[in-house]
Amino acid sequence: MSERRFSEAPVTDLMTIDEFDAAIRAVGAERYHDKHPFHQLLHGGHLSKGQVQAWALNRYCYQSAVPRKDAALISRVHDRELRREWLHRIHDHDGLGDEPGGIERWLVLTDGLGLDREYVTSMQGALPATRFAVEAYVQFVREQPLVVAVASSLTELFAPKIHKERIAGMLENYDFIDDNVMAYFKRRLNQAPRDADFALDYIKRNAKTRPEQDACVEAVRFKCNVLWVQLDALHHAYVEPGNIPPGAFRPGEAND
C-alpha cells in the first residue's frame, strides 16, 4: 500500500538539462502543427486557391498579434539585457526603419493571392476560432510567470522544418505561388532558430524547480494548441463542405 502511494507521488525531481530539452522537443514531435492534416493538404498542393487564401488571411491574425505578444512580454521584464534581446522580435515582425518586417511580407503573400489588403488587415473575414486562439496566446504571455511565457515561444524550435517543407511544397504545387510571395518563410528560416536558441537557453537557466520545468513544457503544449486550433478551424470551415461560419471569408465571392 505504501509502495503504491510512493509510485503515484508526483515527480518532483528536477530534470537534467538534457531531459528538460528532450521533454520540450517531445512536445513538438507529438503535436506541432506540421502533423495536422491541413498542412499535408497545403504543402501537397491539394488545396484550391480559395482554400489557400482562407489559410493566409486567417494566419494574418496570428502574424499581426505576434508583436503585441512580444511587447506584452517585454512589458514584464525588469532585466534591461533581456528586454534588449527580446526587442528584435518586434523589429522582425513590425519592421524597423526601412526594413518592412514580417507582417508586411505576410501581406505581400496575401496580395499575391489576390486578396484585398484592407479586407485582410480588417480581419473581418477571419474565423472567430482563429482570433480567440491568437488572443489566448497574447494573454498567456501577459499573465504567466516570465519563464513560462518565454517557453511558449519555443515552437520556433520546430518551425524551420515546416517552413522548408512549405516553401518547397507550395512553390512546386501551386501556380499562383512564386518566390516573391514566399519571402516571409525564407526570412524566418534564419530568424526562428536564433530566437529559439536564446529562449531555450533562457528557460534552461531560469526554470529552477521541477514545477517550473513542467510548466515550461506545458507552455509549449499550450502554444502547439494555439497553432493546432487554427488549422482545425480552417479544416472544418474550408475543407469539409458547408461549414463556413456566418461572416467568414467565402472563396470566390467579393468579400468586403
Next chain:
Amino acid sequence: MSERRFSEAPVTDLMTIDEFDAAIRAVGAERYHDKHPFHQLLHGGHLSKGQVQAWALNRYCYQSAVPRKDAALISRVHDRELRREWLHRIHDHDGLGDEPGGIERWLVLTDGLGLDREYVTSMQGALPATRFAVEAYVQFVREQPLVVAVASSLTELFAPKIHKERIAGMLENYDFIDDNVMAYFKRRLNQAPRDADFALDYIKRNAKTRPEQDACVEAVRFKCNVLWVQLDALHHAYVEPGNIPPGAFRPGEAND
C-alpha cells in the same frame, strides 16, 4: 429650477482642438513637478551630495520602468504604424545596438555621484512610495483606454523646461556634477519634444467624445501625480530630518 438643473448638467460638448490643447497644458502649469519644492532645492544647489544621491537612485526606478510602460502600451496596439512609431521610445531608454540608451546614461549619473551600480539597479534602497508610484504608471498604461494611456505620456510637453533648468542649475551649483553625468538630460531635450508632439497629435485625432477628452486631461493629471509623489517622498525622507524609512538609502553609510 429647470434652469439651475441645466447649468449643473455635466459639460458634454466636445472641446475644440485649441481648448483641448489648452486644457492639457493647464495641467502642467498647475501641477507639473517643476513646481515642487524639492526641485527648487535640487536646481538651486541647496541639497547635499547625499540628498542628490537619494534623488538619483529613486529616480532610477522611474527611468527603468519607462520601457516596460512603453512595451505595455505597444502590447495593446493593433495598428502596426502606431507600434512602429512608439517603439523608438523603448530604443531611447533601453538603447539599440551600440546606442546605450537613457537608462545607461542615468547610471552614468549615479556612477558619477559615487553610487554603487548594483545597489542602484537592485532598487533596494529606493523609497517604497517611489516604486508604488512608478508601478501605478505601468498599470495605468496597461489598463486604461489606449488614447488615455497615450495621453499619460504628455508630461513630456513640460519636460524640456525642467531639463534645461536642471542642467544649468546642477552644473552651476554642485561641484560633484559635470557635463558627462548630465548627458541623460541633454539627450532628452531632443527626444521629449518629438514624442510629445506625436502623442498630442494622436490624442487630438483619437479622443472623439468629451468624456474621452476629459479622461485624457485627467491622465496628464494622474501622470503629474506619479511624478509629484516621488518628490514628496524624497522631500519627506531626505529633507526633513529623521524620516528615512526602514531599509531605504541612508546618505553617508555603506548601502548594500
